[in-house]
Amino acid sequence: MRESEDAHVKEGEGAQVRGSGDAYAKEGEDARVREGGDDGAPTSLLERRYRHWLRLLPASYRAEREEEMVSVFLEGSPGVSDADGPRPRWSEIASIAVLAVRVRLGGAGGAEPRFLAWGETVRLTALLGLGLQAFLGTLTAVVALRAYGMIGTAEPLLAQAAGPAGSPERLANILGVLTGPLWFAPFAALLLGHPRAARTPALVALAAGLPILVQTSLNGFPGLALAGLLAPLVTVTALWAGFQRDSRPARRSPWLLLPPLAAGVAVAALYEVIASPAATVAWVWPWLDELGLRSAFVLGAGVAYVCVHAYAPARRTPSWPLALAILALPTLCARLVGLSHHFGFADGISRTITLGMVGQAVLLLALVVGGVVLGMRILPAAPARSGRGPVEG
DSSP, X not given: OHHHHHHHHHHHHHHHHHHHHHHHHHHHHHHHHHHOOTTXXXXXXXXXXXXXXXXXXXXXHHHHHHHHHHHHXXXXXXXXXXXXXXXXXXHHHHHHHHHHHHHHTTXXXXXXXXXXXXXXXXXXXXXXXXXXXHHHHHHHHHHHHHHTTSSSSOOHHHHHHTOSTTSHHHHHHHHHHHHGGGGHHHHHHHXXXXXXXXXXXXXXXXXXXHHHHHHHHHTTOHHHHHHHHHHHHHHHHHHHHHSOTTOOOOOOOGGGGHHHHHHHHHHHHHHHHTOSOGGGSTTTGGGTSHHHHHHHHHHHHHHHHHHHHHHOGGGOOSHHHHHHHHHHHHHHHHHHHHHHHHOOOSSHHHHHHHHHXXXXXXXXXXXHHHHHHHHHHHSOOOOOOBTTBOOOO
């Protein structure tokens, strides 16, 4: 009996020793993970968090530069302990996000055909958007000069619609008129191959148009004001994102400044021609306000590209349908917001205008969906999948 008890004691001591050995082994393994093991596992909480944010970058880019970037980031935070709960700095996170956008738009070494196509799409969006803003600025200026009698005969009713003389409404209207032609400056700079010089004038033109949007919101139409901000905001964002330090924008003819100018004057003259009883031209009016003109522009360009796509296969490109879809989306949103304020069937004129706005929204929706589907179909294929899983980006 005594020998049996001694055997049990020795067996228990042996198990305890083995358990202690396992604990020491586990602790040693954890230490190797923290200090950098042979299996390449993340060595610290801070490194794991850096790698988490680096996943914003495309997988192909990370495969080449992730280790280098992690080393640089960690060198900037020496002696940091996991107990401190370290996190990447906000400036570092912002730099990673900006780099991710640049790479996915074909810059900063993102030479994959898919990324280059997206970069061309965003640059085309900026060019078309600035041209459209220049056209609308010309139209607004000509109509205002006509209303105040500086061109032809004064139109008191038009001037009164802008608010009583000396009122905040009138001041906002005048500022809005003056800001319209400001869009020609960034448009001209972009045409001449100086996109970085176009950035600041575009921001100035955008900011200068805010007072009239604020006034629209104060008048009880915040939805319309927000919708009116979307289209120029998309244009300015595309300008800043699409033209990077390492991109080489094509220089275009300065004569392209003339079409927006001529179109603005022509539409202003058209306003005079159709200034007849509203019942005879009610179906036209949904196409002659700002949203209608934006819609006519993108829809007309969409029809033109469909013809090119169908009859000139060699000139097919994903940039045009995707850019037109991007430009049509804020216009569609604005038109839907406008319908919530003007929807009605009280009489024949209201019914005609409302149906025209609904039809316009349907066409814009078709352009957005069709542009995305068509553009994605001819967009260059994503990088092939690797054995470790799907390639991101």
